[in-house]
Amino acid sequence: MFGKGLLKGLSITIKRLYGPNLTEYYPEVKPILPTRTRSSMVLEPEKCISCGLCINACPNQVIILTSEKDEKNKKVLQTYHMNMGRCLLCGLCTEACPTKALKLCQVYENAVYHRQELLWDMIARSKQANISSGKVE
Amino acid sequence: MMIEGTQEYSLNMGPQHPSTHGVFRMVVHLDGEVVTKVEPKIGYLHRGLEKMAESRTYTQFIPYTDRLDYLAGPHNSLGYVQAVEKLMDTEVPERAEYLRIIFAELGRIASHLVMIASGSLDISGWTPWSYCFRDRERILDLFEMTAGNRMTPNYFRIGGVSQDVPEEFMPALKSFLEDMPEMIEEYYGIFFGNEIAQSRMKSVGILPKELAENLLITGANLRASGVQYDVRKAEPYGIYDRFDFEIPVLYGCDTYDRHFIRLLEIQESKKIIEQAYKDIPAGPVMTKVPKVLKPPVGKVYHRVENPKGEMGWYIVSNGSTKPARVRIRTGAFVNVQMLPEIVKGWKIQDLVTIFASMDLVLGEVDK
Numbered sequence: 001m002f003g004k005g006l007l008k009g010l011s012i013t014i015k016r017l018y019g020p021n022l023t024e025y026y027p028e029v030k031p032i033l034p035t036r037t038r039s040s041m042v043l044e045p046e047k048c049i050s051c052g053l054c055i056n057a058c059p060n061q062v063i064i065l066t067s068e069k070d071e072k073n074k075k076v077l078q079t080y081h082m083n084m085g086r087c088l089l090c091g092l093c094t095e096a097c098p099t100k101a102l103k104l105c106q107v108y109e110n111a112v113y114h115r116q117e118l119l120w121d122m123i124a125r126s127k128q129a130n131i132s133s134g135k136v137e
Numbered sequence: 138m139m140i141e142g143t144q145e146y147s148l149n150m151g152p153q154h155p156s157t158h159g160v161f162r163m164v165v166h167l168d169g170e171v172v173t174k175v176e177p178k179i180g181y182l183h184r185g186l187e188k189m190a191e192s193r194t195y196t197q198f199i200p201y202t203d204r205l206d207y208l209a210g211p212h213n214s215l216g217y218v219q220a221v222e223k224l225m226d227t228e229v230p231e232r233a234e235y236l237r238i239i240f241a242e243l244g245r246i247a248s249h250l251v252m253i254a255s256g257s258l259d260i261s262g263w264t265p266w267s268y269c270f271r272d273r274e275r276i277l278d279l280f281e282m283t284a285g286n287r288m289t290p291n292y293f294r295i296g297g298v299s300q301d302v303p304e305e306f307m308p309a310l311k312s313f314l315e316d317m318p319e320m321i322e323e324y325y326g327i328f329f330g331n332e333i334a335q336s337r338m339k340s341v342g343i344l345p346k347e348l349a350e351n352l353l354i355t356g357a358n359l360r361a362s363g364v365q366y367d368v369r370k371a372e373p374y375g376i377y378d379r380f381d382f383e384i385p386v387l388y389g390c391d392t393y394d395r396h397f398i399r400l401l402e403i404q405e406s407k408k409i410i411e412q413a414y415k416d417i418p419a420g421p422v423m424t425k426v427p428k429v430l431k432p433p434v435g436k437v438y439h440r441v442e443n444p445k446g447e448m449g450w451y452i453v454s455n456g457s458t459k460p461a462r463v464r465i466r467t468g469a470f471v472n473v474q475m476l477p478e479i480v481k482g483w484k485i486q487d488l489v490t491i492f493a494s495m496d497l498v499l500g501e502v503d504k
């Protein structure tokens with residue numbers, strides 16, 4: 001009978017109509033992402049030994065860092081920038097970091113108005129509480 | 138046949154047309170509403186991935202492979218990492234092999250769900266679209282909790298996978314598998330069994346078997362034209378030979394069958410994942426590989442069955458840390474050829490459905 005399929009479809013829709021609501025009310029309700037999600041980066045400058053392994057691992061030359069040698073001939077991190085406009089958020093840099101100074105975090109509201117703002121000063125950012133805790137407030 | 142006093146009309150469809158599923162442009166020649174000729178124009182999404190591979194190390198190129206068929210990231214990476222492993226003669230731990238299969242097949246299900254969803258949306262069926270996307274979301278959640286990203290997981294590594302699955306993965310996978318029969322029934326009830334959908338798709342856009350073979354069409358499009366060919370069976374890679382599954386084949390050669398075969402393939406993928414879920418051993422997920430990869434001088438060709446068709450990786454190594462040449466054979470790129478052949482004589486509204494049934498993803502077409 002023509003129309004049987006249509007009725008079947010309608011009955012499924014009606015059944016679902018009384019099912020649970022699946023919509024997320026973003027941005028009023030902010031989801032908490034799994035801890036492995038790669039949506040942003042955070043650096044702990046005290047842990048960084050300026051070894052440069054993250055730079056070598058990165059496919060896109062996102063990371064720029066400078067360091068100076070102290071009296072014990074040990075490298076001390078001076079500046080650490082990430083050019084996020086080029087970043088794939090692939091996580092290869094964090095995988096390569098031997099001291100886990102560079103870590104992924106789940107801050108996902110990263111949109112900015114100007115291109116220059118995409119050059120992240122990671123040392124300055126590490127001092128912002130919401131970013132270092134890795135959660136969207 | 139032209140009516141006297143009228144002339145052929147050519148219309149640009151795309152590159153920003155919503156039904157072209159990306160940035161695809163076709164120049165449509167029309168006689169009234171009837172399509173007389175279609176010229177596909179590709180390249181709007183060209184990123185030069187093959188060239189990029191030459192300037193990156195073997196590991197650094199893995200994240201880019203996800204961006205070929207971005208609806209099913211894992212299977213592209215699978216082809217690439219297996220090709221490099223073949224070149225280097227690397228063994229992969231058992232657990233990693235199983236995880237690879239689970240991810241690759243979940244990716245196939247996700248990709249086919251998008252195909253069914255957008256196919257229905259193109260004939261104004263909003264509800265099936267939201268149902269398919271609802272379930273695909275669960276697969277993407279599984280990717281996210283394990284690999285850290287939804288559509289570009291970057292999960293596979295040369296020699297294994299980046300990390301083991303988290304504790305909550307297996308229960309979530311199990312509940313997804315348990316819910317699948319009901320989902321499939323729903324898709325059937327709401328879309329495939331719907332008479333309006335059927336009358337829009339049945340006997341529309343015929344791709345005869347001979348033509349499909351001559352045009353080197355691969356993947357589900359070929360199987361909907363009556364050829365039972367799948368690389369997973371024809372030349373099993375990874376551990377596909379250990380699983381018991383069928384290669385569905387349909388003989389309708391039309392738009393409906395090209396949609397319906399995806400539903401059948403989802404069921405077969407489910408079977409594979411269930412077996413992998415049952416048999417997966419414990420153990421390491423990454424074998425010992427040097428930090429700096431330098432495959433020996435040589436070349437390799439490896440092919441896999443990704444959701445869009447046969448994907449081939451040809452990699453030439455000159456012994457350095459970066460490949461000398463990478464050539465990617467993608468299913469969707471070759472499948473574009475069928476479009477001008479099968480739309481001739483159909484109305485412009487049918488062009489949209491026929492195009493949807495080909496399941497092109499422009500990341501793969503343009504590379």
Ligand code: SF4
Pocket residue numbers: 057058059060061062063082086087088089090091092093094
């Ligand atoms: S996430 Fe990837 S692209 Fe971004 S800085 Fe790290 S290695 Fe580079």
Ligand code: SF4
Pocket residue numbers: 047048049050051052053054055096097098099100101102
């Ligand atoms: S790899 Fe880690 S420790 Fe080394 S420079 Fe990068 S952030 Fe610092």
